[in-house]
Amino acid sequence: MVRRKIALITASFLLYHSSSAQNNTNPLGEIHGNFEINAQYYNEDTLIGAPPVPEKMLSNAYSNVIYTRGAFTAGIRYESYLNVMQGFDPGYKGAGIAYRFASYTVENLEITVGNYYEQFGSGLVLRAYEEKGLGFDNCFDGVRLKMNPYRGVYLKALVGQQRIYFSKAGLVRGFDGEINFNEFFTGLSEAKTGFILGGSFVSKFQTDDDPALVLPQNVGAWAARFNITRGNFSLYGEYAYKINDPSYDNGYIYKYGDAMLLQANYSKKGLGISLAAKRIDNMSYKSDRDMSGNVLTINYNPVLTKQHTYTTLAMYPYNSQNVGEFCYQADFLYKFRKETPLGGKYGTDVALNFSSAHSLDTTNLNDDTLAMKGYTSDYMKIGDKLYFQDVNIEINKKFSPKLKMTLIYAYQVYNIDILRGKPGYEDIQSHIIVVDVTRKLKDDASIRFQAEHLATQQHNETGDASFAAGLVEWTISEHWFIAAQDVYSYANINPEKSVHYWNATVGYLKGTNRIVLGYGKQRAGIFCVGGVCRYVPASNGITLTVSSSF
Amino acid sequence: MKRIVFTAALFSLFIASCDYVANPKEDYIPAPEPEDTLIRKVLLEDYTGHQCGPCPAAGAQAVSLKNTYGERLITIGVHAGFLADPLPPNYPANYHTTAGDAYFTFFGITTTPKGMVNRRNYPTNGHNLSWGAWSSAIGNVINTPPVANIEITHTYNTGTRQLNLSTSTRAISPLSGNYYVVALITEDSIISPQNDASQNPSYVPNYVHRHVLRGSVPDAAYWGYQILNGTAAAGDTLNYTFPAFTLPSAWNDAKCHIVVYVYDNNSSSATYKEIIQAEEVRLR
Numbered sequence: 033m034v035r036r037k038i039a040l041i042t043a044s045f046l047l048y049h050s051s052s053a054q055n056n057t058n059p060l061g062e063i064h065g066n067f068e069i070n071a072q073y074y075n076e077d078t079l080i081g082a083p084p085v086p087e088k089m090l091s092n093a094y095s096n097v098i099y100t101r102g103a104f105t106a107g108i109r110y111e112s113y114l115n116v117m118q119g120f121d122p123g124y125k126g127a128g129i130a131y132r133f134a135s136y137t138v139e140n141l142e143i144t145v146g147n148y149y150e151q152f153g154s155g156l157v158l159r160a161y162e163e164k165g166l167g168f169d170n171c172f173d174g175v176r177l178k179m180n181p182y183r184g185v186y187l188k189a190l191v192g193q194q195r196i197y198f199s200k201a202g203l204v205r206g207f208d209g210e211i212n213f214n215e216f217f218t219g220l221s222e223a224k225t226g227f228i229l230g231g232s233f234v235s236k237f238q239t240d241d242d243p244a245l246v247l248p249q250n251v252g253a254w255a256a257r258f259n260i261t262r263g264n265f266s267l268y269g270e271y272a273y274k275i276n277d278p279s280y281d282n283g284y285i286y287k288y289g290d291a292m293l294l295q296a297n298y299s300k301k302g303l304g305i306s307l308a309a310k311r312i313d314n315m316s317y318k319s320d321r322d323m324s325g326n327v328l329t330i331n332y333n334p335v336l337t338k339q340h341t342y343t344t345l346a347m348y349p350y351n352s353q354n355v356g357e358f359c360y361q362a363d364f365l366y367k368f369r370k371e372t373p374l375g376g377k378y379g380t381d382v383a384l385n386f387s388s389a390h391s392l393d394t395t396n397l398n399d400d401t402l403a404m405k406g407y408t409s410d411y412m413k414i415g416d417k418l419y420f421q422d423v424n425i426e427i428n429k430k431f432s433p434k435l436k437m438t439l440i441y442a443y444q445v446y447n448i449d450i451l452r453g454k455p456g457y458e459d460i461q462s463h464i465i466v467v468d469v470t471r472k473l474k475d476d477a478s479i480r481f482q483a484e485h486l487a488t489q490q491h492n493e494t495g496d497a498s499f500a501a502g503l504v505e506w507t508i509s510e511h512w513f514i515a516a517q518d519v520y521s522y523a524n525i526n527p528e529k530s531v532h533y534w535n536a537t538v539g540y541l542k543g544t545n546r547i548v549l550g551y552g553k554q555r556a557g558i559f560c561v562g563g564v565c566r567y568v569p570a571s572n573g574i575t576l577t578v579s580s581s582f
Numbered sequence: 583m584k585r586i587v588f589t590a591a592l593f594s595l596f597i598a599s600c601d602y603v604a605n606p607k608e609d610y611i612p613a614p615e616p617e618d619t620l621i622r623k624v625l626l627e628d629y630t631g632h633q634c635g636p637c638p639a640a641g642a643q644a645v646s647l648k649n650t651y652g653e654r655l656i657t658i659g660v661h662a663g664f665l666a667d668p669l670p671p672n673y674p675a676n677y678h679t680t681a682g683d684a685y686f687t688f689f690g691i692t693t694t695p696k697g698m699v700n701r702r703n704y705p706t707n708g709h710n711l712s713w714g715a716w717s718s719a720i721g722n723v724i725n726t727p728p729v730a731n732i733e734i735t736h737t738y739n740t741g742t743r744q745l746n747l748s749t750s751t752r753a754i755s756p757l758s759g760n761y762y763v764v765a766l767i768t769e770d771s772i773i774s775p776q777n778d779a780s781q782n783p784s785y786v787p788n789y790v791h792r793h794v795l796r797g798s799v800p801d802a803a804y805w806g807y808q809i810l811n812g813t814a815a816a817g818d819t820l821n822y823t824f825p826a827f828t829l830p831s832a833w834n835d836a837k838c839h840i841v842v843y844v845y846d847n848n849s850s851s852a853t854y855k856e857i858i859q860a861e862e863v864r865l866r
């Protein structure tokens with residue numbers, strides 16, 4: 033959770049500094065930067081399966097330094113993985129300048145050379161981003177142009193290679209155009225209905241040196257999207273199509289891939305409703321067809337499940353299935369107003385969420401000696417395998433100026449075979465309850481109690497079944513906090529492995545500096561951000577995080 | 583409007599074409615085997631596991647490549663990684679080996695299915711190949727002239743199950759450096775359950791596991807024995823006699839093969855760990 037926050041802060045920082053490029057007033061320009069290091073000292077712990085680490089201590093660190101002057105921005109990011117922390121891709125081992133760029137804007141044209149991040153639409157055909165908590169970074173290295181040639185018309189074009197560790201690979205070309213009709217047609221500028229149309233085209237190139245197969249060297253993908261808004265209502269839709277793209281991820285079949293995403297939102301004061309559905313079929317799209325894992329990914333599969341942060345709720349997170357999935361989600365937010373029977377003195381927030389992910393309905397073609405299309409899928413049917421389901425209700429209630437509480441109940445189903453590649457286990461069906469109470473002590477001091485319970489009859493690949501967890505966090509002042517947490521796997525099928533995973537942390541904050549020291553045990557599990565996941569191995573030891581910015 | 587058209591035209595230059603493929607299979611006929619008996623034999627290691635759903639597709643590719651190249655390609659199925667762990671009652675077998683686990687860790691395989699072709703391009707990460715890349719990797723090396731030739735001489739006592747093995751490696755062109763010879767035992771066509779993601783249901787109880795690595799000769803010698811530290815002229819012969827080895831009773835000796843390979847073990851060499859020649863014979 034801390035890592036996610038830090039990643040968000042970093043992203044906001046970069047966005048702020050790129051968007052403020054034209055606003056700074058210092059004639060010599062301005063330099064800003066930030067820094068973070070995560071380090072851990074590892075102890076071997078055979079009981080929880082924490083392996084010995086030859087180096088004893090491992091660390092991941094980075095620092096951004098960005099210079100802006102008028103319309104000009106340039107920056108670098110230095111990264112160091114000496115050596116790579118457990119659970120992150122060992123390919124990152126090393127240190128160096130991983131990101132450098134220069135950008136300037138003249139008239140309506142923005143030119144960027146070097147590294148850059150980008151997203152077309154919802155990312156179904158192209159999204160380059162970084163997520164430090166995952167060790168994920170698929171930034172481009174090349175050239176990008178952004179142009180606003182006419183009112184309401186926005187164009188982007190890019191060509192680049194993609195980052196892989198401290199190197200780069202592949203070749204990607206992309207173009208995206210968007211027209212905002214309400215800006216384009218002056219007569220529509222006051223219209224109640226807003227309408228935006230967009231389209232993208234992306235192509236990757238990789239040589240075919242296979243003597244036995246004709247591999248497509250240029251693999252194109254396109255997408256079209258719309259966004260309609262009217263009053264409190266909005267509707268977004270996108271369809272993407274990818275031509276034949278045999279790859280490691282799809283088993284080297286020549287079937288096309290396609291994706292559909294539909295999102296509808298309604299919101300007004302005290303009420304929010306959101307409905308979304310997507311269908312993804314054979315949409316793994318990488319710069320290198322032979323690559324597996326979270327590297328050289330060109331596109332993104334938007335996640336349609338609630339992103340939980342509490343330990344037990346996030347224990348079995350959904351990871352998006354680029355090879356094929358059908359997902360839908362409904363969100364309902366309601367605020368019981370103040371001075372009503374359910375609202376009480378301060379009002380009560382209730383959030384209902386339901387999400388479900390399924391396989392596609394597919395028929396194998398068994399044509400691996402002919403066209404090698406692999407399978408066909410039925411658009412009108414959902415497959416018979418349930419991948420994931422989450423029904424949850426969250427109530428946020430303030431009792432007094434000093435006391436507030438969050439109460440969550442969730443029922444989750446997790447297909448361990450599909451989502452972890454571990455066959456032979458029953459789907460984990462869990463009932464989860466979380467109670468989180470915060471009591472304010474002074475203006476800058478508070479104490480938080482958190483109790484969680486995950487009840488299930490099934491066990492996972494390490495034998496764990498039900499969990500109980502508790503947390504006490506005392507914010508002593510604006511500068512200091514201490515916290516203690518215990519996650520207890522009390523129903524492991526092997527009683528010896530019913531283990532307390534306890535952690536204690538102490539943190540010091542001053543200005544933009546933040547130092548957090550911790551000691552404890554980390555259970556093996558999966559950590560996901562936005563449907564992209566990494567395996568977190570068990571560990572036992574001291575952790576240190578230092579972050580800062582200027 | 584002109585500006586829009588001009589800009590769109592300019593930007594469209596970035597757009598590349600799409601290669602639609604209607605007939606993926608090329609009419610590929612590998613170059614005929616040289617009439618000379620000294621041919622390069624290539625080792626394909628298929629890292630796999632019985633819990634690994636995508637692995638049978640990789641195994642099928644190994645079989646397909648073996649059918650294409652015949653005796654010029656030697657394939658072994660190395661069961662390693664956590665997806666090779668026994669998981670009773672569905673996946674009770676344990677095909678882990680000291681050698682396979684050591685190779686899996688040393689070469690940083692980390693996931694299955696993956697493979698190595700002669701362990702080329704180690705350590706630049708070009709050695710750890712997805713199965714779709716095996717064909718081209720084999721094509722890049724299999725028609726190059728061999729630099730050494732291996733002859734295997736062995737006796738096997740079916741009663742005591744003792745194997746006496748010696749190898750004779752002859753330099754075809756001059757060799758310089760540090761070379762090691764390794765002997766492995768594989769067992770073909772072991773039948774036991776496999777997770778196969780292409781099947782529905784994915785649990786295949788009678789899956790045929792091909793060319794399963796059973797171990798090295800002897801078990802601890804998975805990095806083999808030094809046969810050259812210096813130079814060898816063309817025609818020089820480098821002999822090695824392995825310690826006598828008794829096959830465990832669980833191995834079906836009627837389906838076992840001996841696989842021998844010679845590799846460059848000079849850590850400062852550009853071809854460190856690369857296999858320069860391999861050979862395979864039936865055990866009995």
